[in-house]
């Protein structure tokens with residue numbers, strides 16, 4: 640563990656927050672988190688760079704356009720930003736009746752479902768709006784007895800949730816090996832059986848299994864790539880339900896046009912603080 644540069648900005652509103660997250664996701668930068676300060680009702684954006692970090696220049700120049708107020712810019716000695724973040728997490732209600740237990744060594748009893756998701760370098764600790772929207776739609780669809788595919792599983796949170804809702808078989812893929820490892824850890828911790836594989840979207844998965852539900856919380860550009868892949872249509876059963884999340888409001892129309900072009904019928908949309916999640920059904 641070496642020195643880190645920590646840059647902290649004050650965030651003005653939730654809409655800007657979603658645009659910023661989308662911007663950082665676009666370049667695959669993940670060493671940041673948003674700290675909510677409920678007492679002062681402000682959110683802080685905390686970013687971490689290794690010294691000589693390849694992302695540093697690109698990230699800071701992308702953020703310049705938001706005119707954020709700089710709160711701190713400092714070099715931290717031998718401090719692990721991940722540990723600092725982990726210290727700040729608590730048990731919380733992820734969506735109605737579903738709780739997240741972020742502790743590796745503590746059991747939590749709550750009415751409803753408890754998902755054990757320990758924070759780490761993979762995305763998906765349950766605090767993010769896009770994950771919550773995807774989970775809400777999954778719960779509405781219902782996973783009992785279903786074959787579910789989670790594309791871009793991150794920490795494995797949605798795959799674990801689907802399995803805990805009674806899915807018969809869950810497959811989860813991610814193109815990031817750290818996410819694959821984290822998702823495997825989550826499956827073990829939750830004592831659920833999930834088939835987890837490294838794959839760039841659907842490239843490395845076989846077409847023997849057909850799915851009833853596909854969930855993917857990535858960004859609009861990548862979701863469009865997914866719809867355009869012929870394999871996407873091959874591996875889905877007729878009337879399969881598809882949940883797309885991670886779409887910023889500005890990209891919703893493109894998503895809808897693209898989905899319609901490929902025979903997906905919109906069943907429901909949900910929106911929160913500039914993020915949109917769409918539930919489609921394959922009509923043929």
Ligand SMILES: C[S@@+](CC[C@H](N)C(=O)[O-])C[C@H]1O[C@@H](n2cnc3c(N)ncnc32)[C@H](O)[C@@H]1O
Nearest residue numbers: 762763770791792793813814815818839840856
């Ligand atoms: C926004 S996170 C979502 C994580 C989790 N599913 C959730 O809902 O919280 C997106 C995830 O998609 C993965 N991802 C991005 N592009 C991908 C691709 N082309 N193929 C597979 N996974 C991808 C990222 O590594 C990341 O883990």
